[in-house]
Structure formats: C-alpha cells, structure tokens
Amino acid sequence: MLRRLQEVPRHLLVCEKSNFGHDKSRHRHLVQTHYHNYRVSFLIPECAILSRELKSLVMEMGPYYVVKNLPLHELITHEFINTFVKKGSCYALTYNTNIDEDNTVALLPNGKLILSLDKDTYEETGLQGHPSRYSGRKVMKFIVSIDLMDLSNNPDSKKYGRTSWSLKEKKPLKFDFLLARHNAEESTMMSYFSSYQIQEHQPKVALSTLRDLQCPVLQSNALSGEPEASCSAPELFDWLGAVFSNVDLNNEPSSFISTYCCPQPSTIVAKAHLCTITGFILPEKICLLLERLCHYFNEPKLAPWVTLSVQGFADSPVSWRENEHGFQKGGEHLYNFVIFNNQDYWLQMAVGANDDCPP
Incomplete structure (x- = not known):
C-alpha cells in the first residue's frame, strides 16, 4: 500500500x-x-x-482557425514569417495530438516554433535539440526550438537552408493545426491557407x-x-x-x-x-x-x-x-x-x- x-x-x-x-x-x-x-x-x-x-x-x-494536414514547413517559409510572425501575436498548436505519444508543435507569439518529437522523428529530421526533461532513463522525446525571427533575418544562411530542407524534404511532417491572430483581418488567414482545408470557428x-x-x-x-x-x-x-x-x-x-x-x-x-x-x-x-x-x-x-x-x-x-x-x-x-x-x-x-x- x-x-x-x-x-x-x-x-x-x-x-x-x-x-x-x-x-x-x-x-x-x-x-x-x-x-x-x-x-x-x-x-x-x-x-x-x-x-x-x-x-x-x-x-x-x-475567431480561430483549424487547418487540416498542414505541412510543418509552411510555418517556416519567408512568406508566412513576414505575413504573420513578424507582425506579432500569431499562435499555432497541433490539434488531436497527444504530447506523451505523438509529435506536437506550438508556435509562440515571440516567433519561437517549439517541436516535441519522438526519438525516431527527431533523429530523422537531423535538427538540433535536447532530450525532454521528463523522458526518464530511456530518452524517448526531444525538444527542438526554432527561432523564426532569427531565420528570417538570415534568409540565405546555411541554418535556414538546412532547417527548410529537413522539414520539407528529409522528414516532411503534417499536422492538423489550430491557428489564431490578435487584431488581424479575419480574411487574411483564410486566404493565405486557401489551398488547404481550413475552417473558421468561434x-x-x-x-x-x-x-x-x-x-x-x-x-x-x-x-x-x-x-x-x-x-x-x-x-x-x-x-x-x-x-x-x-x-x-x-x-x-x-x-x-x-x-x-x-x-x-x-x-x-x-x-x-x-x-x-x-x-x-x-x-x-x-x-x-x-x-x-x-x-x-x-x-x-x-x-x-x-x-x-x-x-x-x-x-x-x-x-x-x-x-x-x-x-x-x-x-x-x-x-x-x-x-x-x-x-x-x-x-x-x-x-x-x-x-x-x-x-
């Protein structure tokens, strides 16, 4: 007992x-x-x-938006960063994912993209990160932090090229995302992701x-x-x-x-x-x-x-x-x-x- x-x-x-x-x-x-x-x-x-x-x-x-099967690399493109991230107060979070079992992603309003990846996915991406603090003796989860503002300031850098290649070609990842912005035109996000399945919610x-x-x-x-x-x-x-x-x-x-x-x-x-x-x-x-x-x-x-x-x-x-x-x-x-x-x-x-x- x-x-x-x-x-x-x-x-x-x-x-x-x-x-x-x-x-x-x-x-x-x-x-x-x-x-x-x-x-x-x-x-x-x-x-x-x-x-x-x-x-x-x-x-x-x-409002907020649900975008289905959105490739993760869409969130690190220069167009997305310039349209949403640099203007501040842009938020995103993977939807219908379990933090202890699945890969999950969050975009913070300061431009940080936080990835919580399982061991296999982390190794396949080749991105730099650190073990989860709560993995125990056998590390099964890794945390990767990507500073989108830093990437946008150096668009021709090797760091941006490697990150983009990693998420677009080496290990493409897709998620359902929740997305929202503060003090923004409602039509902007709908039109930007019009090629994907996007819905507006209240x-x-x-x-x-x-x-x-x-x-x-x-x-x-x-x-x-x-x-x-x-x-x-x-x-x-x-x-x-x-x-x-x-x-x-x-x-x-x-x-x-x-x-x-x-x-x-x-x-x-x-x-x-x-x-x-x-x-x-x-x-x-x-x-x-x-x-x-x-x-x-x-x-x-x-x-x-x-x-x-x-x-x-x-x-x-x-x-x-x-x-x-x-x-x-x-x-x-x-x-x-x-x-x-x-x-x-x-x-x-x-x-x-x-x-x-x-x-």
Whole structure:
C-alpha cells in the first residue's frame, strides 16, 4: 500500500496575493505568457444577468482557425514569417495530438516554433535539440526550438537552408493545426491557407445562472485562511473545480458519487452567474476580460469577489513562456484569479507532474 501511495503523481499549486494597482503586480505578464488556452470560466456571485459590456466582450473572443494536414514547413517559409510572425501575436498548436505519444508543435507569439518529437522523428529530421526533461532513463522525446525571427533575418544562411530542407524534404511532417491572430483581418488567414482545408470557428459560450449556491466566505488578506474568518485559497480552488464540473455539493449521506461539500465558513448566494468559453482563446482576449472584471466593482455590487479561471491545452508542448509541459496522468496547467472589490487579488497557478514550478 505504501508503494502505491508513493506512485501518485505530484500536483503543484502556487498561491499568491497582490493588488491590480501595484506597480510590481505581474498579473498581465502572467496572462500574456500562458499562450495556448482552451477554456476560460468566470463566476460572479450575486449576479443573475451579465452586463451588456461584459456579454459583448465574451461574444468577441474569436475567431480561430483549424487547418487540416498542414505541412510543418509552411510555418517556416519567408512568406508566412513576414505575413504573420513578424507582425506579432500569431499562435499555432497541433490539434488531436497527444504530447506523451505523438509529435506536437506550438508556435509562440515571440516567433519561437517549439517541436516535441519522438526519438525516431527527431533523429530523422537531423535538427538540433535536447532530450525532454521528463523522458526518464530511456530518452524517448526531444525538444527542438526554432527561432523564426532569427531565420528570417538570415534568409540565405546555411541554418535556414538546412532547417527548410529537413522539414520539407528529409522528414516532411503534417499536422492538423489550430491557428489564431490578435487584431488581424479575419480574411487574411483564410486566404493565405486557401489551398488547404481550413475552417473558421468561434469559441463556444455557455451562460448559466446558479441558484441558492453555497459559496465560501473569502477575505482578501487571508490567503492561507484563518479559522472562522475566511476560506483558504487552496480550499477555494477545489470548490471552484466542483462548481465548474457541476458537482453536487450537498454531501448527502446516501450519495455514492460525491461527498464533497463547500468549505467553511460559507454563505448561501441567491443567484450566481457562471460563464464558460471554450475554443482556442488568445491571451490578449483574456487580458481584456480580466480588465473588464476588475472594473466590475466600479459601481457598488453585492458580490465581494469574482473569479476568472483559465485552462491550458493538456497536450501543448509548453505551459508558461517556453517551459516544457508534459502529461503523464494529468496534463493540467491552469491559473485562477480571485478579484476582490478593493482590487486585491489572489492568483492560483496549478501544474501536474511533468512541469516546472509556475513562474
């Protein structure tokens, strides 16, 4: 039994407190460097209907595109780099690939192309990289980082020629890709990839009103919780997961599904609004949503706090910045803001076993 307990993969939750008005607050940087997001949820207690401004922002989180069987070498051509990468805020991620089994690729807005390749593919490409940090004794995965901006500055260099030859002729690779840009003409990407099977998508939005919701009592200065005063940040994190998953929190003795209940102290909220957005959601859009939620308290509200939760793609090769991401048994990398009416906030960041500590 002890041996089995030791095999449970570790999960890491980092919690910190700050204020949006502080000069050294890093909330914007953290959002901007978590590049590939598939779900955004926010919960507003004591709210039955979203404001017009907030609902309008929610409905404008797209578009993004799915391109089928796109050759990887298309992402390193001078035309692609000049059209999309050099103009900034271009994102791409392989779709329907498993990080622990398949080759996966991510394009970051800084122009870095990150390849997570199995051993055979890595050796066939001949590209320079390094073993995955999570390969174990027998290295089965390798990470290759290609700086597209550097390649574009030296179009006639041997490095560019070798990289292009490697991906176009020596080891051609094709993937289904998710692609998106911030502040760009919608027709540009559709026309650029018109020779491939490309579809435009809008994120899916689900709005719901939760009635008689038992909510934990929170105080902004009690991050770790204080007896009889405030729920702690880790307890809130678990509770939010239960709410987002529509788990019954009644803790009935006859229930064999869930015995989880709301942490104490708690209070009953007559109405709470839950919004969930699912798709390929850019950090720039999340920054706008976070800012709008901060302004939610510009006028007096019954709610003492609101939350904004963001989940990254489980099979992205990176989590924050260029930090390598793995899966093993979880694959999670996510963060949550608790925004208080005095502009204080809690920030919670969680990763699984195959990840570095969050930034």
